[in-house]
Amino acid sequence: MPDNPYLLLTPGPLSTTKRVKAAMLKDWCTWDREYNDLVQDIRGRLVRLATTDTDRYTAVLMQGSGTFVVESVIGTAIPADGKLAVLINGAYGERIAQMAERLRISTVRIALGETTPADVAALEAVLAAQPDITHVAVVHTETTTGMRNPLEDIARTAKQHGKTLIADAMSSFGGIAIDVAALGIDFLISSSNKCIQGVPGFGFVIAKTEELIACAGRARSLSLDLYDQWETMERQQGKWRFTSPTHVVHAFHEALLELEDEGGIAKRQQRYENNQRLLVRGMGELGFQALLPASCQSPIITSFVYPAHPQFSFAEFYARMKLEGFVLYPGKISSADTFRIGNIGDVHADDIARLLEAIGRNRFWL
Numbered sequence: 544m545p546d547n548p549y550l551l552l553t554p555g556p557l558s559t560t561k562r563v564k565a566a567m568l569k570d571w572c573t574w575d576r577e578y579n580d581l582v583q584d585i586r587g588r589l590v591r592l593a594t595t596d597t598d599r600y601t602a603v604l605m606q607g608s609g610t611f612v613v614e615s616v617i618g619t620a621i622p623a624d625g626k627l628a629v630l631i632n633g634a635y636g637e638r639i640a641q642m643a644e645r646l647r648i649s650t651v652r653i654a655l656g657e658t659t660p661a662d663v664a665a666l667e668a669v670l671a672a673q674p675d676i677t678h679v680a681v682v683h684t685e686t687t688t689g690m691r692n693p694l695e696d697i698a699r700t701a702k703q704h705g706k707t708l709i710a711d712a713m714s715s716f717g718g719i720a721i722d723v724a725a726l727g728i729d730f731l732i733s734s735s736n737k738c739i740q741g742v743p744g745f746g747f748v749i750a751k752t753e754e755l756i757a758c759a760g761r762a763r764s765l766s767l768d769l770y771d772q773w774e775t776m777e778r779q780q781g782k783w784r785f786t787s788p789t790h791v792v793h794a795f796h797e798a799l800l801e802l803e804d805e806g807g808i809a810k811r812q813q814r815y816e817n818n819q820r821l822l823v824r825g826m827g828e829l830g831f832q833a834l835l836p837a838s839c840q841s842p843i844i845t846s847f848v849y850p851a852h853p854q855f856s857f858a859e860f861y862a863r864m865k866l867e868g869f870v871l872y873p874g875k876i877s878s879a880d881t882f883r884i885g886n887i888g889d890v891h892a893d894d895i896a897r898l899l900e901a902i903g904r905n906r907f908w909l
């Protein structure tokens with residue numbers, strides 16, 4: 544039996560290595576020194592992956608899927624009299640605006656359409672017109688389409704206006720090099736099951752320590768109080784407030800060691816970029832057009848437009864590809880019929896080559 548009946552070409556949960564999965568074959572307690580030291584090691588590694596200026600940043604781990612962790616930041620970082628501007632060009636940007644509104648936070652949407660990169664000029668205009676905005680949120684790679692937003696430009700503009708910057712780097716952190724201190728990012732959010740290549744169960748925040756300390760007592764939720772979670776992890780040196788996903792944490796630690804063995808984020812980014820280049824080129828030869836231009840395409844996941852042929856059905860294509868050993872991902876936008884192929888996880892150039900061959904064999908619509 545192969546380890547897995549198929550390769551996940553999805554944006555997470557994704558295909559992980561046997562090494563990462565094997566770390567889950569033991570039961571661990573949550574309160575002893577051994578486990579807490581592991582948590583501390585993870586926190587230190589995350590900060591070092593996020594910046595060279597490690598003294599001013601800290602890492603907090605939080606139970607739940609990525610959305611829970613985004614909500615913990617939105618609900619903890621923004622004070623009662625704060626105001627949030629959100630750049631939106633996909634479902635994840637929209638979700639940040641929705642959670643802010645649910646928490647009764649004054650929210651300004653900067654909606655750009657699904658195929659336009661987050662625009663500095665639009666942000667500039669909103670910040671100039673509404674000086675009471677205190678926080679800016681942006682999704683780095685919009686997994687909805689595969690769009691890579693210009694995080695550096697957005698960060699520069701937000702910082703020029705003195706705003707606190709929240710970056711949803713869920714699907715990019717670990718796969719695209721980011722230096723939070725160089726960009727001035729105050730809160731960066733990601734999760735265990737994306738580019739670090741662990742399994743789902745928790746997320747994490749890399750925060751500017753002084754910004755996080757200023758959040759004491761602000762949270763609108765007990766379980767999602769990011770400050771309290773951090774304060775407990777600091778004071779009790781690696782202790783989570785409530786039951787932590789111990790197996791997932793062990794797998795994540797192994798995934799961090801594996802990332803180091805691969806050569807770090809720069810090397811992983813090269814592998815993802817190579818996967819993505821091979822994919823778009825091969826798909827083009829098979830008659831598939833990418834939704835986005837290369838200029839704003841991330842190396843994480845790619846949207847392809849349905850072939851303009853009446854016989855094409857995504858359901859059938861999906862079913863055939865799954866039998867071939869590849870799980871694809873449906874599209875998520877309203878303006879075009881698309882499907883997505885992710886190339887993050889334990890996915891390599893030879894997998895992309897096998898995928899392209901399999902697609903070539905299965906063009907039932909021609």
Ligand SMILES: *Cc1c(COP(=O)(O)O)cnc(C)c1O
Nearest residue numbers: 608609610635684686711713714
């Ligand atoms: C995966 C993802 C999330 C979180 O999604 P969950 O399903 O809650 O894990 C948030 N933002 C982006 C950009 C993502 O890719």
